[in-house]
Amino acid sequence: MAKRLVILGGGESGVGTAILGKKKGFEVFVSDFGKIKEIYKKVLLHHEIEWEDEGHTEAKILSADVVMKSPGIPEKAPLIVKLKEANLKVISEIEFASEYTEATIIGITGSNGKTTTASLTYALLKDELNVALGGNIGKSFAQLVAEDTYENYVLELSSFQLDGIETFRPHISVLTNITPDHLDRYDYDFNKYIASKFRIAMNQTKEDYFIYDADDEVITKWLSEYPIQSQLLPFSIDKKLEEGAYIENKNIIIKTKINSHTMPITNLQLTGNHNLKNAMAASTVATLLRIRKDTIRQSLESFQGVEHRLEKVLKINNVVYINDSKATNVNATFYALDSMESPTVWIVGGVDKGNEYEELLPLVNEKVKAIICLGVDNDKIIKAFGNVVDIMVETESMRDAVQVAYRLSEKGDTVLLSPACASFDLFENYEDRGRQFKEAVRNL
Structure with missing residues (x-):
């Protein structure tokens, strides 16, 4: 009898595992607590793989021989704890x-x-x-x-x-x-x-x-x-x-x-x-x-580098706009600010993962002329840099952030999107955040 492979999460790693599992003779079932994107649903249908989304049917999951969970699901999720208590093997796609x-x-x-x-x-x-x-x-x-x-x-x-x-x-x-x-x-x-x-x-x-x-x-x-x-x-x-x-x-x-x-x-x-x-x-x-x-x-x-990593977008009125949306932690933003050679208008913020901003203070003091916060909750950023930078503006959309940056920047400045945070409060992911930045810059 075919072994049963249950896959939690219908994103890139989940669907990839489903295709490989099916090819290797497993009975495959994909379950996603959220919504599976249309593009992935089509792939699952094409390969005739059973799936569900917007909720988990526990009985179908607990009947697995092996479970692959997508990297985004924490070990502490109640379903993962249940699977481990049932002595079921939970592994990654890798x-x-x-x-x-x-x-x-x-x-x-x-x-x-x-x-x-x-x-x-x-x-x-x-x-x-x-x-x-x-x-x-x-x-x-x-x-x-x-x-x-x-x-x-x-x-x-x-x-x-x-x-x-x-x-x-x-x-x-x-x-x-x-x-x-x-x-x-x-x-x-x-x-x-x-x-x-x-x-x-x-x-x-x-x-x-x-x-x-x-x-x-x-x-x-x-x-x-x-x-x-x-x-x-x-x-x-x-x-x-x-x-x-x-x-x-x-x-x-x-x-x-x-x-x-x-x-x-x-x-x-x-x-x-x-x-x-x-x-x-x-x-x-x-x-x-x-x-x-x-x-x-x-x-x-x-080699030119990768998209959303210190990516030069455009120069407008002698101001350079740089997309570093991939900077989802403080250290990545440290590298970005460290490489700035002109006065910088810095767009920062998003979902904080336990960030400590102290190590950025000397760089911000030296290089940043204005901070534009782009997040649902900006308190920690305002607290960290309020005394270091004269101008701080809070915004809630990329379009607003870029327009404020346009008004605050002068000839020879750089506008840097380097958020130091995850993007899930206002965007789908860091790529979406970076693309919205580039679009807003091109529309100036």
Whole structure:
């Protein structure tokens, strides 16, 4: 008799898992507490997969042999607690899909930089390898595994996806950095969040590689207390390393047991130290996978960055408008403000995930001339920066925020959308927020 696979959540990862489950002979049922988008409903109907939305039928769910829950559902959700009490296996889509592929997996996680690093790694590999990009970005891993046979996967992985793994083992794992984020999901305990990120290496062996930021004290401290099995390849912009990647005379030097490369950094399209680190991480992966030095160099020099991450939108009356909607935590916004070189009108706010704004104070003091709050509840932002910035305006729509920014900015200024918060109070997601910003700017 076919095993029963129940999928909670009918979004990208849920539908991908459903397609793969059906292909592998499972009896599949998808259940979503909210509304499943039309685009996903069509896919489920096309594959003749049973589904329900706007509520869960418990009897149908508790009859599962295995349950895949979407990363957005917290472990503490009453239904998940019930499933665990019934001793039912609850896994993530990444775990489910990994059982059906023998490919080399490059897993990339971190509080910030993982989308850029994953996209850049894919760009460095795609000319010479059969490779797909997915996970928390683009198509779900499960759908990629169902639709094609790739020899390599570059996967962007969130801590929520890693929380649901048991045997998942990337051959190369990358940890870009760790700063407080999503603490609302980890009992406001930073150590639980750190442990979650390090799950990326929990099944690795000494045949595998772990690439990480050696300048990140949170990572190095954790590694010293909880050693991992894989071969360590650090990267650093401050120190010279025996193995890994570092900077010398405006070059990135990469040294592995297999080979070493030297890359000039003068022609990189991406700016800022954080992007230099993303480039080092991606180049280390490419070096391990024996990509030619020229290919790495050309791809690094032509890579433009990802949408909604310090994306230049337009210049109007000599004011530059920048979309950094993907900055959903304080640390990401720190990078954005740090890279500003002119007086800045800063649009900030949204759903706070336990943010502490203190680390931004020196940057705000130095660079920000006005703050435009864009959220349902802006009290914390007003409290944090009220004494630092002369002008603070509250708005409740992107159109208003951009029009206020237009009025407050002068020649030579920058208008920066870098919210430091999640977007779910006023927008569907950070992409929707970024697109509305770009539209409002174009309509000025």
